[in-house]
């Protein structure tokens with residue numbers, strides 16, 4: 001069953017299960033990487049750094065410079081960070 005808020009509003013990552021959500025909270029708007037254990041959004045620099053290191057460097061194998069550009073672009077498109 002599909003419900004609203006299936007993707008993290010900060011990084012866009014799909015949150016398939018409740019465990020993917022910040023704090024394991026069913027109504028958290030952010031994933032466990034972007035939110036703290038109360039479901040609150042972490043500071044931009046913390047979210048950016050985690051995305052660079054875990055996702056773009058770790059999973060995608062980019063070097064630091066390319067990973068940072070990709071991470072900043074990805075966050076700029078998300079509701080939590082759109083200006």
Ligand SMILES: [Zn+2]
Nearest residue numbers: 008011031034
């Ligand atoms: Zn996220």
